[in-house]
Amino acid sequence: MARNTFSMDSQPSLNKKMGAVVKFLDRLFREKPLGAVGAVIFLIMLLTGFFANFLAPYGYNEINPLEMLKAPSAQFWLGTDALGRDVLSRIIYGARISMIVGFSATTMSILISVLIGITTGFFGGKYDLIMQRLVDSWMIFPGLVVLIVAISITGPGLWNIVFILGLTYGIAGSRIIRGATLSTKEEIYVHASNAIGASSFRQLFRHILPNIMAPVIILFTTRLAAVILAEATMSFLGLGVPPPTPTWGGMLNEARGYMLQVPLLSIWPGVALTLAIYGINVFGDALRDLLDPRLRGGLSSYSDSIAKST
Amino acid sequence: MRTYIIKRVLALIPTLIFATLIVFFLIRMIPGHVIDLMLSQQDISADKVTRQKIEHELGLDAPVHIQYLRWVSGVVLRGDLGRSLWRQTEVWKDIKTRIPVTAELALMSLMISLLVAIPVGVYAAVRQDTMLDYIGRTVSILGIAVPYFWLGTLVMIYPALWWGWSPSVELIPFRENPLGNIKMFLVPAVILGLFMSAVTMRMTRAMMLEVLRHDYIRTAWAKGAPEKIVIIRHALKNALIPVVTLVGIQVPTLVGGTIVIEQIFSLPGIGLLMYDAVLQRDYSVISGLMLFIGLIVLLINLLVDLSYGWIDPKVRYK
Numbered sequence: 001m002a003r004n005t006f007s008m009d010s011q012p013s014l015n016k017k018m019g020a021v022v023k024f025l026d027r028l029f030r031e032k033p034l035g036a037v038g039a040v041i042f043l044i045m046l047l048t049g050f051f052a053n054f055l056a057p058y059g060y061n062e063i064n065p066l067e068m069l070k071a072p073s074a075q076f077w078l079g080t081d082a083l084g085r086d087v088l089s090r091i092i093y094g095a096r097i098s099m100i101v102g103f104s105a106t107t108m109s110i111l112i113s114v115l116i117g118i119t120t121g122f123f124g125g126k127y128d129l130i131m132q133r134l135v136d137s138w139m140i141f142p143g144l145v146v147l148i149v150a151i152s153i154t155g156p157g158l159w160n161i162v163f164i165l166g167l168t169y170g171i172a173g174s175r176i177i178r179g180a181t182l183s184t185k186e187e188i189y190v191h192a193s194n195a196i197g198a199s200s201f202r203q204l205f206r207h208i209l210p211n212i213m214a215p216v217i218i219l220f221t222t223r224l225a226a227v228i229l230a231e232a233t234m235s236f237l238g239l240g241v242p243p244p245t246p247t248w249g250g251m252l253n254e255a256r257g258y259m260l261q262v263p264l265l266s267i268w269p270g271v272a273l274t275l276a277i278y279g280i281n282v283f284g285d286a287l288r289d290l291l292d293p294r295l296r297g298g299l300s301s302y303s304d305s306i307a308k309s310t
Numbered sequence: 311m312r313t314y315i316i317k318r319v320l321a322l323i324p325t326l327i328f329a330t331l332i333v334f335f336l337i338r339m340i341p342g343h344v345i346d347l348m349l350s351q352q353d354i355s356a357d358k359v360t361r362q363k364i365e366h367e368l369g370l371d372a373p374v375h376i377q378y379l380r381w382v383s384g385v386v387l388r389g390d391l392g393r394s395l396w397r398q399t400e401v402w403k404d405i406k407t408r409i410p411v412t413a414e415l416a417l418m419s420l421m422i423s424l425l426v427a428i429p430v431g432v433y434a435a436v437r438q439d440t441m442l443d444y445i446g447r448t449v450s451i452l453g454i455a456v457p458y459f460w461l462g463t464l465v466m467i468y469p470a471l472w473w474g475w476s477p478s479v480e481l482i483p484f485r486e487n488p489l490g491n492i493k494m495f496l497v498p499a500v501i502l503g504l505f506m507s508a509v510t511m512r513m514t515r516a517m518m519l520e521v522l523r524h525d526y527i528r529t530a531w532a533k534g535a536p537e538k539i540v541i542i543r544h545a546l547k548n549a550l551i552p553v554v555t556l557v558g559i560q561v562p563t564l565v566g567g568t569i570v571i572e573q574i575f576s577l578p579g580i581g582l583l584m585y586d587a588v589l590q591r592d593y594s595v596i597s598g599l600m601l602f603i604g605l606i607v608l609l610i611n612l613l614v615d616l617s618y619g620w621i622d623p624k625v626r627y628k
Contacts, residue, residue: 136328137325137328137329139562140562140605140607140611141329141332143566144569144570145603148585149337152589152591229457232459233459252463255463259466266460266467269460270464273457274456274457282451
């Protein structure tokens with residue numbers, strides 16, 4: 001018992017964690033209804049992407065030469081494109097590509113951000129100085145410029161995009177993690193673990209990292225939206241995931257060729273993209289309000305309590 | 311102030327050195343490969359002579375550090391950004407002729423974004439939780455969610471279908487027809503401006519809400535200052551500082567946006583030059599442009615930093 005009290009690494013049990021998730025969802029739905037809407041949109045998109053092959057009425061590259069550029073009908077709910085492919089099916093498979101790119105590139109970017117951020121923040125000194133100048137220099141190049149230049153070198157392709165997006169956003173995001181690390185490393189518990197002789201590695205990964213999870217999670221949601229949008233932008237420019245893979249940006253690009261004959265073709269992928277970005281952003285905002293300790297209780301509940309007290 | 315400026319400019323030197331390294335190694339990461347890509351792109355048979363010739367022209371036959379030094383000294387000493395691999399034109403001249411288009415687009419977009427974001431942000435904060443606040447906030451969230459390239463495409467389609475109106479494809483020079491020129495840039499600038507205004511509006515609103523709770527605002531109210539004075543002179547001036555920072559942060563987004571917008575509306579600016587260079591894999595144009603864009607972003611951020619002293623009397627540079 002006594003040992004347990006003094007152990008600084010006692011992990012909350014699984015039950016406790018589940019309880020926290022339930023509590024979080026409860027707060028999300030009660031305090032942030034808009035965020036809950038976002039979470040639902042996000043979940044729908046995830047499931048659509050995951051079960052695309054069950055949901056899509058046709059294959060994403062099923063060409064019907066006799067059904068080119070058809071208007072929406074009972075057979076093709078959203079019409080067909082220039083090759084006679086069902087637009088709805090391509091939108092559904094597009095969700096899968098957005099999700100694959102979004103999650104893998106975001107995960108990679110977060111790993112890079114955390115790795116650079118916590119080490120520069122924790123160790124400081126010359127290493128920090130040099131890394132910060134490097135990050136500075138990297139950030140003077142607009143993300144889109146770096147992305148299209150890098151793609152011109154590696155050539156287009158799904159995993160090339162993921163890698164480049166992850167790298168670009170990862171370096172930029174390291175600032176936020178570094179900032180969080182700088183303030184966390186001055187906490188008494190970190191000094192305490194240092195005093196009892198914990199190694200740097202242990203301090204970093206057992207004490208600092210778990211305590212900066214809030215900014216990491218927030219960074220994840222904001223990055224996810226940005227990454228999905230960036231992939232769409234690049235596919236729109238014809239520099240993203242190459243056809244025939246269905247991507248929302250790529251579909252918008254293809255639709256430009258027939259924009260005056262079949263204007264509806266440029267509507268659907270845009271709507272899907274807007275909904276997805278909207279959902280993730282709104283959910284991310286709610287998440288930030290609920291997770292960031294400085295905002296805990298939230299500005300709105302704070303002003304509510306003032307309003308009630310006066 | 312002067313010593314601050316000198317210090318700030320000196321601090322740019324390491325950033326600049328790293329920036330040239332990034333451009334250099336990003337482009338030259340796979341030198342042999344680059345030539346293969348270029349040759350396959352242009353359907354030139356890759357015989358030994360052309361290969362060596364291109365290698366020599368690119369200076370790729372020298373050791374890497376010599377290549378780097380050669381390139382950097384060319385840029386620094388002679389302002390020489392190299393020559394286009396295909397057109398043989400000087401990259402700097404290509405950029406120079408295209409600066410006005412992109413500068414006009416970017417400035418107009420920035421102005422529109424501020425003209426929308428600041429009044430709406432201030433109003434939403436002053437009248438918090440009213441209908442207008444909700445509308446402003448919803449629109450700003452949508453402004454972030456609706457991809458501007460989609461909006462750009464829609465603008466190309468629907469006005470053409472409904473009213474037979476489509477944006478001009480040919481550049482109208484300002485000197486010949488100022489009104490036509492502004493009209494031409496207005497639509498792309500509004501699209502890019504609205505996209506950027508969303509974030510600025512949210513920031514303005516949040517900052518105003520924070521500032522409006524301060525004691526000096528209560529004092530201003532208490533001494534009977536009219537609302538206009540309280541809001542604009544006391545609150546807005548203090549709320550604007552983070553907004554100015556945000557505008558500095560948005561500059562890369564703005565530059566990235568011009569690439570897409572120029573491509574949609576076929577405006578012959580720097581963005582389109584970059585896009586075409588990427589499609590043609592014209593690596594000397596790409597590296598020259600990248601460095602140029604980086605420099606511009608760096609300079610604007612320097613100006614933003616220096617402007618704090620002017621906006622915020624609390625900031626005194628020593």
